[in-house]
Amino acid sequence: MADQLTTLSRGIDASAVIHPTAIVADGATIGAGCRIGPYCTVSAEAVLEEGVTLVSHVVIDGDVRLGAGVQAMSFATIGLPPQDLKYKGEPTRVEIGARTIIREHATIHRGSVGGHGLTQVGADCLIMCTAHIGHDCVLDHHVILANNVMLGGHVQIGDTVFVGGGAAIHQFVRIGRQVVVGGMTGVEADVIPFGAVMGDRARLTGLNLIGLKRRGFPRSQINTLRAVYRALFRAPGVFGERLANVEAQYGADPVVQEILTFVRADSHRGLCKARRGVIEDDEAEAG
Known part of the structure; x- marks a missing residue:
């Protein structure tokens, strides 16, 4: 889960640097040492903790809290409404833990009332270009999502998980800690902690031995x-x-x-099973 976030007074700290083309709504909280670049927009409900950097053209919409040292690169969007036809504008949130890096064109949607109302990304994560984190997802610390990864709503991902480029994670899937997901893999079922999965439709290929x-x-x-x-x-x-x-x-x-x-544990999706006829994990260190 995201680090505990400190309490800040409302307003803009005098040490923050805000480009004249950026739009920061009245009521936003901008902490010490924050840097908001050209053409960024920051909502009135947003809280940016100390040292947050928005490079350029970043959109922070709705009730969003960015932990200390978070970096969001050009054209990233954080806190836009969930892609859920049942959503009717109810107040829901996004929280991003300290030092997480969000690269270009990544999208992180706020929670829904059908979930727990919160999309949460932990500390020290790396969300690469054009990755998508759907509503009500919960990512723990040190998670890496490579380019073009897609997380459906309500996905849960444990600590130190790596998800390869172009992988798609079905809504409500749980991924245990220290899992590696191969690139272009479609994950439709829960993955045990320390596992390695790959394939057009994911199957366990062994343990994440390298990790x-x-x-x-x-x-x-x-x-x-x-x-x-x-x-x-x-x-x-x-x-x-x-x-x-x-x-x-x-x-x-x-x-x-x-x-x-x-x-x-209770599961919406069942358990990802091992693929038959592959090299055993103690013969090949996949991952």
């Missing part, structure tokens, strides 16, 4: 996760039995328990 190693997971933990993956998605028997077997054998491990909790 696990980069973030310092010990070899013993990685080996446990490999064994759990094989037990859940490669072993014979019905899935419920395999889940119970993993619980009995590995349930004391908190990382394994994270996967089990994710699998057992």
Whole structure:
């Protein structure tokens, strides 16, 4: 989730730099050291925390809060109404965590009353060119969306997830932390934490081994996760039995328990399954 955001007094800090062609509505809160470039527009409800940069032609619409150090590049739009025919102008919001970078032409829509009324992007994320974040999405910290990624409404994405260029995530899909999604992949079902998915219609191809190693997971933990993956998605028997077997054998491990909790949580979309006939994750470090 986004970092806790500080409380600012309404108004424009004297140290903020605002280009004369920018339009900042009365009532907007502009923090110390903010820079608002040519032809940007900022709504009356907007709050820009310390050091926010809007490069040029950026649109901030409605109730939007940008955390300290957020950068939005040319023609990005944040807070426009959701693409939901049921939306009738109800007050909903967008929050962006500190130091997140939003590149050119990216779009982030505010929440809807049919969801929780909030679209939320965590801290230290990178939203690349022309990516779209639909209404009521929740992204945790250090998420990277590559160029042209499309998130339908109500998508949930955990920490340190990478989504490759052109991927499309169906509405209400959940993606656990530290997942890698291959480019041009259509994700229609939930992806377990630490998984790697790819394909025209996403299937698990193994674990995100490179991500696990980069973030310092010990070899013993990685080996446990490999064994759990094989037990859940490669072993014979019905899935419920395999889940119970993993619980009995590995349930004391908190990382394994994270996967089990994710699998057992309520889901709109079901669980992304492993593709048959591909190289096992312990033979090829995809991701």
